[in-house]
Amino acid sequence: MMIFDSAGAERFADFVSRRRAPLTAAGGLTGILIGIYSDEARGMIGWTWTHVVAGGTLVVLAAAGVFSAAWWGRGRLERRRELRREIVAKSFDIHADDFDDDLPSDHAVIGRELRYLERRTTSTHLVVLLHGLGLDANDFRSFMNVAPQHTAAITAFGHNTQEARDDSYRAIGLATHTDLVSGAINNLHRQYPHKKLTLVGFSVGADMLLRLAELWRDHPDRKPRVSSVMLLDPNINHSTMIITGSMAQLNPDEPLAELKRIANTPRSPVEFQNICEYLHKITEKDLRQVQRYAADLWDYWEPDGQYDLFFQRTQRLQAVCGTLRVFFSTHFEHHFNDVVAHARQRGIRQVFDLRRVDHFELCRETFLKREVTALIRRR
Structure with a gap:
């Protein structure tokens, strides 16, 4: 704040008096400008x-x-x-050209379908799954739902519940089953040629992979490019074929009596549990189809205590398919030490292993997700 004394006030009054005209003009001009441009200024501000x-x-x-x-x-x-x-149900049409050799007259498969389940993912790996005797692709659903890999599960000919009462799907032998499964695997491989192929077989499905190795050895032009293979509880000889042996002797004309007979064959609570679970799964299937398949498989293996065929077939599969892993459940543990001893004698290592799980746990999601991923990483 400026404080004026009397002398200062007089000097200020004298200054205003001498410059009254310029100050008056400046004030008038300022007023005129404000009057002229105030509306436009307000408009500009508003705009x-x-x-x-x-x-x-x-x-x-x-x-x-x-x-x-x-x-x-x-x-x-x-x-x-x-x-x-999503898991999608699909099928392959069966054609005459799918077979190199002539079919037996009672194997009516041409014009029928081979069914499978598929769940596509962006993975570079395609895992094809083969089920056990009398079962079907649905046994792998829990794994397929969580698998990061692209998965496909093939159902053996005539093993769908829809086909159980269909006379068009009469029982066929092991050789024709093998041709059909080989054709299905090749078809999938042609659909996804850039994906690495892994084959997984459970129980009799593992036996089928051993049988496929023989087919591909004899017909190398029919062998797909396989990256890795996993066998789950494959048969070794007749000593491991308790269920298959019982089914091979089944009389399909008396299904209830035969199923009761088979239910009395277990020698331990674990075997009884497996038998009950198995019989529950196959009661809606075509038992003639299951019996014919079981009988041919029984003839495919050698008697108790012999291992030569098993190791010959395992080595053949390893030769044509690359990385191989074979897992046994606790159901097979009384054979496992003998298997490992024979394997070492043949120079086979890091192939066989035992897991503390039940037989049917081998095809469930907890086990398969872990072991399939580990197998693929070994490549």
């Missing part, structure tokens, strides 16, 4: 405010639109991915 607010609104709306479109697109893409990840 600027309106358009800034509107522009902000447009930006917000545009951002909201982009976000909504991105969210919708992501949802649609995810739904498409989920659809691709």
Whole structure:
């Protein structure tokens, strides 16, 4: 704050008096300018405010639109991915040209279908699964639902419940089953030629992989490019074929009596549990088909205590298919030490292993997800 004394006040009054004319002109001009441009100034300020607010609104709306479109697109893409990840029931048509050799007259398979389940993923690995005697591809559903790999499970000819009462699906022998499974694996491999192929066989499905190695040895042009193979509780000789041996002797004309007989064959609570679970699974199947398959498999293996065929077939499979792993459940543990001893005599190592799980646990998601992933990483 400036404080004026009397002398200062007089000097200020003298200054204003001497410059009254210029100051009066400046004040008038300022008033005129304010009067002329005040409305335009207010308008300019209003225009600027309106358009800034509107522009902000447009930006917000545009951002909201982009976000909504991105969210919708992501949802649609995810739904498409989920659809691709669903397990889908499919089938292959069976043609005469699928067979190099002539079929027996009672093997009516041409014009029928071989069914399978598939769950596609973007993985570079395709895992093909083969089930046990009298079972079907559905036994692998729990694994397929969680597997990071692209998976396909093949159901053996005539083993669907829909085919149990269909006379078009009469029982066929092991050789024809092998041709059909080989054709299905090759068909899948042709559909996905850039994916690495892994084959997994459970129980009799493992026996089928051993049989396929023989077919591919005799017909190398029919062998797909296989990256790795896993066998789960394969048969070794007749001593491991308790269920298969019983089914081979089954009389399909008396199904109830025969199933009761088989239920009395277990020698331990664990075997009884496996038998009950197995019989529950096959009661809706065509028992003639199961019996014919079992009888041929019984003839495929040698008597108790002999291991030569098992190791010959295992080594043949390893030769044509690359990395091989063979897992046994606790059901096979009284044979396991003998298997390892014979394997070492033949120079076979890091192939056989025993897991503290039950027979049917080998084809469930907990075991398969871990071991299939480990097998693929070994490549």
